[in-house]
Amino acid sequence: MLKVEEIHTYYDHIHALKGVSLEIREGEIVCLIGSNGAGKSTTLMTISGVLHPARGRVLFDGQDIAHRPADRIVGLGICQVPEGRRILPRLSVADNLEMGAFLRRDREGIRQDLEKVYELFPVLAERRRQQGGTLSGGEQQMLAIGRALMGRPRLLLLDEPSLGLAPIVVEKIFGIIQQINRDGTTILLVEQNANLALGVSDRAYVLETGRVTLSGPSRELAHDERVRKAYLGEQ
């Protein structure tokens, strides 16, 4: 469904991605792990069209979308939950969710999806009139995921959904991520918490300083010696 081919992305003169390639098939959960500054967020931003690669292609259903603007890519069905959640803190929970459906015109469908999000995250329904910024970290993460779902994505990009959350909340959120996937959404998951990410995903890529150094089925990578040393904290 998505095929990233040898992309090079720069921030001015900083060469952040040095030829990253990866592939995601319909229905999968694929995870991308790597340490701080490896280029995980940059990869997602390049797929989302917030950044554009200097070289390489991003193929979605066979079309090259590498140079399309971000709003058009959302229109194609690729939605991102960005790192640090980036909800709109001064708007209500309901308004935040509504913003996620900005490009859609099907009122009825939007209403149904809103119900679905509230079903998935009952706490958001309780707080629908509360300002986004006053939610707890976990609730904000749920709101960010809910907002992305309101765009009715075919491919959902998640950037470190576990960031700064208590283990029990992380567990809950990962459960919901798997549920979203079962309901038919393909997922690309970026995580620092490799253990967790390898546990829920089908396949994984390891990114180091802008390059993919390892890839394969998650179960195999979880037993790979190099991964265990570098990311699972073993000696």
Next chain:
Amino acid sequence: MRKELVKFAVVMLWAFGLLFPMLGAQIGFETFTFEWSRLVRVMGFVAVAYGALAAQRAVSAHRKRGHRDPGPGLAERVPPLWGWGILAAVALAFPWFADNYARDVAINVLIYVALGLGLNIVVGLAGLLDLGYIAFYAVGAYTYALLNTHFGVPFWLALPIGCVISAGAGAFIGYPTLKMRGDYLAIVTLGFGEIIRIVLNNWDRVTEGPNGILGIKAPGLYYPKLTEAGLTLGHVYLKNLTCLYYIALVIAVVTIIGVYRLDHSRVGRAWVSIREDETAAELTGIDTLRMKLLAYMLGAIFAGLAGAFYAAKVRYVNPSSFVFLESALVLCIVVLGGMGSIPGIILAAAAIIVLPEVFRDLELYRMLAFGGAMTLMMVYRPEGLIPARRRRLELHAREAFAEEEGNA
């Protein structure tokens, strides 16, 4: 208590230094006289004002200590429809109870309402700073002035043309600033405002330079007339201030309705989203570049409308009406009114235009008073006179939240 007194002394000393030029001191190398009565009056005023603020602070501190809120603020207390109805009635009846001077001031208020609301689109809704907004007002004014004096284009036809040209100017300035943020944006817009003024000042062959353009016609009223040649169109020029007042009122009302509709539209939500977090806005599928450009263009259109009317009213334009100070004035109105709040901006426009007229004697201290008023506002009421609900939430999030919890 002692702390309060020390604070009071410091404030008085500071005010003395700040207001020194107003105290009527004559200081030379040999002379040193003071107008004591004036000193007493001015400092007395400061003391009373300080006292009032201190009292208000004490009351609100008291309230925070767990006493119930005495009621909603001004904005919520006036039932919206009622309020608007009364306002409309007053606005419609006004010229019949006023003299020409008051009508003139009222027309200025209406012009600044339109300008304030137009700038509000850019600054209040989309969150882009624009320090050169008055340039679009100039574009509207000169468009009508030139079209009318050279080609005899009537006001009503020049109005849409002025809007189109202003929108073009808006796009022109907006385009290069689309990827800028904050400080850079401020500098570029400031520069653009000055460029327009300097061009008007120096392009003698077209704009008559600093002499300005004379002989602009007032708006006309057209009516069918039976003459020997058959049915023709007669017209009168609406020079009297009552007619001009009503035209200004229509422009202001159109602006109010337009801005209200925009605020509550999909586009309005996109602007708010951009203001809050541009990257997040992009990720929800908002075409941020187009939306920002649209904000500049729509803001410029309302300024162009006001500008064309201004030229028709004064029947004379020259570049000195479009200096930076005017941009600052409009920005003051937006900030004072509470970014994004329509009633607040109307009130602020009235205050900023009417108050200096009332205090004519103190004309020289106008900027000082503005500065003072803005500072006080930022300290005591950062959300503006009549805050937009959203905005009030932003600035008093914690209190509002607590309130909601309390009510639940």
